[in-house]
Amino acid sequence: MPYENEYANKSSHSDIVENPDVLAFLQECEYLREPSPEEIDRFSQRFQPLPDLNLVDLPNHIFAIDGSPYEALIDDRMPSTKVGYVKVSTIHILMEEFGALRVDDGRFVDPFRVAKLRKNKDSLLFVLPGTNMRWQGLTSVRDSFRARVDKVLLQKETRFNKEDYRSSLRSTLFRLASLRPDKMGTRSDEFLKLHQCPSCGYKGEEDLGIELIDIEEQQYCSACNKEIYPSDALRLWEEVNDYQSNISAMTRFMLAVEHMLPAHYINYLLTANFPLDQLASISFFVDGPLAIFGTCAWLSRPLMKYYHQINEKLRKEGLPNITILGLQKTGQLADYFSLVSKYIPENTVYPVDDEYRYQYIIASRDPSKVGFGDETYYGQDFLFKTASDRRFVVSIPYPFSGKGQREEGRFHKLKTEIARYPNLHRTLALIKRFETDLYTNAVIPIALAHRYTAISASPGGKVLDILSRNSFPKSNRY
Numbered sequence: 001m002p003y004e005n006e007y008a009n010k011s012s013h014s015d016i017v018e019n020p021d022v023l024a025f026l027q028e029c030e031y032l033r034e035p036s037p038e039e040i041d042r043f044s045q046r047f048q049p050l051p052d053l054n055l056v057d058l059p060n061h062i063f064a065i066d067g068s069p070y071e072a073l074i075d076d077r078m079p080s081t082k083v084g085y086v087k088v089s090t091i092h093i094l095m096e097e098f099g100a101l102r103v104d105d106g107r108f109v110d111p112f113r114v115a116k117l118r119k120n121k122d123s124l125l126f127v128l129p130g131t132n133m134r135w136q137g138l139t140s141v142r143d144s145f146r147a148r149v150d151k152v153l154l155q156k157e158t159r160f161n162k163e164d165y166r167s168s169l170r171s172t173l174f175r176l177a178s179l180r181p182d183k184m185g186t187r188s189d190e191f192l193k194l195h196q197c198p199s200c201g202y203k204g205e206e207d208l209g210i211e212l213i214d215i216e217e218q219q220y221c222s223a224c225n226k227e228i229y230p231s232d233a234l235r236l237w238e239e240v241n242d243y244q245s246n247i248s249a250m251t252r253f254m255l256a257v258e259h260m261l262p263a264h265y266i267n268y269l270l271t272a273n274f275p276l277d278q279l280a281s282i283s284f285f286v287d288g289p290l291a292i293f294g295t296c297a298w299l300s301r302p303l304m305k306y307y308h309q310i311n312e313k314l315r316k317e318g319l320p321n322i323t324i325l326g327l328q329k330t331g332q333l334a335d336y337f338s339l340v341s342k343y344i345p346e347n348t349v350y351p352v353d354d355e356y357r358y359q360y361i362i363a364s365r366d367p368s369k370v371g372f373g374d375e376t377y378y379g380q381d382f383l384f385k386t387a388s389d390r391r392f393v394v395s396i397p398y399p400f401s402g403k404g405q406r407e408e409g410r411f412h413k414l415k416t417e418i419a420r421y422p423n424l425h426r427t428l429a430l431i432k433r434f435e436t437d438l439y440t441n442a443v444i445p446i447a448l449a450h451r452y453t454a455i456s457a458s459p460g461g462k463v464l465d466i467l468s469r470n471s472f473p474k475s476n477r478y
């Protein structure tokens with residue numbers, strides 16, 4: 001361990017890189033590398049020119065969603081006992097109000113006035129059992145986590161109408177789960193299925209899953225009579241351990257909520273008979289790709305189907321698609337784009353195809369027979385270079401109700417046809433509208449949501465630590 005203020009000598013790093021074993025190892029590995037001039041030439045030809053995006057009609061309501069997980073100590077003497085917090089915020093920006101923030105011909109945005117936009121926010125705070133914590137007399141951390149996840153998704157804070165539990169985030173989970181394309185789908189959004197009972201493993205009659213009803217009362221497994229919860233369908237409990245950090249299960253929970261929120265808002269607006277033309281003027285920014293990973297990856301199919309249904313409804317009225325987009329600031333696509341960006345013409349877009357992705361961007365992985373992101377992605381990734389030389393990796397929901405015959409490559413062909421994305425120009429124009437000198441290759445709504453939501457960085461995280469330590473009575477410890 002180095003002494004304080006003692007830094008590693010740079011020459012010791014070059015010794016390592018020049019070591020023959022290291023050099024041999026690096027030569028045997030495949031990793032992202034700078035493409036050759038010929039490869040760049042072929043790549044830049046894949047980018048298609050865009051019209052003048054200043055002329056495109058934009059949505060008027062912009063919602064940006066971002067979340068942050070945090071595990072706080074409740075006592076310094078028990079570093080392995082923690083409480084979990086997940087905060088998910090939605091920032092709302094009205095395009096008319098935002099227009100007034102632009103100064104100097106729109107290139108600059110007044111940072112102080114942008115900061116004021118943060119008052120238009122709505123935050124959900126979920127408190128979950130963290131490491132080594134049990135809730136309400138339950139016998140394991142896993143059972144506590146399950147019970148608590150169900151409770152927080154049903155809680156009044158997630159409801160648009162506080163007196164109606166059917167307007168809760170848990171009922172949106174029912175709506176989405178009912179749309180599952182396989183045997184796990186149900187006949188109406190009053191039902192959803194669990195693939196198995198978390199306590200005894202019972203898979204339902206003929207292994208067709210266990211059906212649960214959207215009611216507030218506790219439901220029980222017919223085989224073992226233990227509690228089962230509708231939110232068990234998210235399968236987050238599979239990653240919860242009694243003696244390890246639960247931060248990964250909490251992060252999965254947070255991402256599931258982030259991705260369910262646009263559907264939650266839209267569902268409410270539809271049931272409240274919000275005019276369809278106004279629904280078409282809404283947009284949602286989500287941080288990261290339009291994809292869900294891990295045990296709740298199944299949500300990606302229902303989300304794809306749900307947005308397709310909404311857009312069909314709008315299309316029949318002659319209205320534009322609802323704008324939902326995911327922005328990736330980091331990751332392999334963003335890295336690759338930054339390597340080659342200087343060779344790409346301005347004001348162009350490229351729908352990333354599997355062939356190129358597997359050959360150049362994720363060369364370390366074998367191509368999937370059913371297409372990239374088959375289980376996880378519900379949106380297509382596009383690389384977008386703006387007229388002002390900024391680059392964005394943006395994803396837009398696939399404009400289909402399902403993925404059809406993937407084995408024959410049909411879905412792959414369709415998903416990369418630009419003409420199938422009627423609101424592509426609208427989405428890109430929206431990004432262009434919110435690009436800013438304030439943040440490199442970022443957009444204002446996401447940056448604001450992120451700033452508002454981040455709790456892990458001090459001092460926010462510190463405050464949670466202190467509050468947590470003082471909120472748990474000693475008698476509740478075990």
Ligand SMILES: [Zn+2]
Pocket residue numbers: 197198199200201202221222223224225226
């Ligand atoms: Zn059971």
